[in-house]
Amino acid sequence: MKVSKQKALEKKGWVVGSAKDFLGLSAEEQAYIELRLKLAEGLKVQRKRRGLSQTALAESMKSSQSRVAKMEAGDPTVSLDLLVKSLLALGTSSRDLASIIAGR
Amino acid sequence: MKVSKQKALEKKGWVVGSAKDFLGLSAEEQAYIELRLKLAEGLKVQRKRRGLSQTALAESMKSSQSRVAKMEAGDPTVSLDLLVKSLLALGTSSRDLASIIAGR
DNA sequence: TGCGGGTATGTCGGAACTGACTTAGGCAGC
DNA sequence: GCTGCCTAAGTCAGTTCCGACATACCCGCA
Numbered sequence: 001m002k003v004s005k006q007k008a009l010e011k012k013g014w015v016v017g018s019a020k021d022f023l024g025l026s027a028e029e030q031a032y033i034e035l036r037l038k039l040a041e042g043l044k045v046q047r048k049r050r051g052l053s054q055t056a057l058a059e060s061m062k063s064s065q066s067r068v069a070k071m072e073a074g075d076p077t078v079s080l081d082l083l084v085k086s087l088l089a090l091g092t093s094s095r096d097l098a099s100i101i102a103g104r
Numbered sequence: 105m106k107v108s109k110q111k112a113l114e115k116k117g118w119v120v121g122s123a124k125d126f127l128g129l130s131a132e133e134q135a136y137i138e139l140r141l142k143l144a145e146g147l148k149v150q151r152k153r154r155g156l157s158q159t160a161l162a163e164s165m166k167s168s169q170s171r172v173a174k175m176e177a178g179d180p181t182v183s184l185d186l187l188v189k190s191l192l193a194l195g196t197s198s199r200d201l202a203s204i205i206a207g208r
Numbered sequence: 209t210g211c212g213g214g215t216a217t218g219t220c221g222g223a224a225c226t227g228a229c230t231t232a233g234g235c236a237g238c
Numbered sequence: 239g240c241t242g243c244c245t246a247a248g249t250c251a252g253t254t255c256c257g258a259c260a261t262a263c264c265c266g267c268a
Contacts, residue, residue: 028165028192035188035198053214061132064257069216079225079255081184084139088132094139098206102199157244168227173246183225183255 009033013076035101039083040074042100046090047072061089113137117180139205143187144178146204150194151176165193 014033047057047068054068063082071078071086087097110120110129118137120129129137151161151172158172167186175182175190191201 027195028189031192031198032189035192035201038198054216055214058257062257064259065215066217066259067257069214073216075217077255079183079185080188082256084184085132085136088135088139091131094135094142095206097139098202101205102202158246159244162227166227168229169245170229170247171227173244177246179247181225186226 015076036080036083037074038100038103039080039087040072042092043083043086043090044072046087046092050090052090057086057090061086119180140184140187141178142204142207143184143191144176146196147187147190147194148176150191150196154194156194161190161194165190 047054052060054072055065057063058065058068063086067078067082068086071083084097087100092100114120120133151158156164158176159169161167162169162172167190171182171186172190175187188201191204196204
């Protein structure tokens with residue numbers, strides 16, 4: 001992983017690395033974070049594609065605008081759970097979900 | 105959704121439906137639960153494929169045997185987050201993850 | 209310039225989830 | 239029988255995440 005990328009993640013609030021591997025992320029950490037970023041990006045794309053504002057999406061899924069903003073920003077206080085629920089609330093099929101995750 | 109299937113889910117502890125739709129799950133609820141079940145099943149398969157016990161997997165990802173058992177059982181107190189982290193801890197690639205989700 | 213919709217960011221109390229622990233059941237081999 | 243390993247299921251205190259709210263920023267339009 002490039003240092004610049006890690007810096008960007010840290011700026012978002014990720015505590016990256018650990019005592020045993022302080023120069024980078026473990027494979028799982030990295031895969032996990034990249035998965036989140038893919039979903040965050042996918043969410044933003046899907047929402048805009050449907051012409052919804054963050055507020056409108058938040059209401060339709062009984063969340064709040066601020067949460068939606070954090071989701072799309074890749075904020076670490078947002079769980080994968082919520083990210084996926086948002087995509088499902090937008091009507092994303094499991095096939096589409098899979099392709100977002102696979103990265104295509 | 106078949107009533108028998110819903111019964112089975114309720115037995116697992118899912119509170120299914122709501123005041124406004126007490127005869128079934130909304131599309132999102134259903135998609136969400138089925139996604140969890142796919143991941144739970146995928147986890148069990150991947151773990152066995154690698155010849156690990158629940159205890160061994162738990163240790164490798166700093167969780168506990170009981171959590172792993174609940175994950176595989178589709179227990180509702182386990183988050184999607186943990187399910188996905190477990191799969192990643194087993195070395196599942198995002199491609200494999202995607203195919204588990206797509207259901208193939 | 210002021211206004212309004214959309215988005216970003218921070219905080220907080222309450223809800224949900226977590227790991228650890230315990231106990232129980234199944235099933236091999238002795 | 240009993241011993242060991244694996245898995246299931248329950249409980250609980252501590253942590254994390256949630257929605258709600260407040261606030262600030264940006265941009266287009268009058």
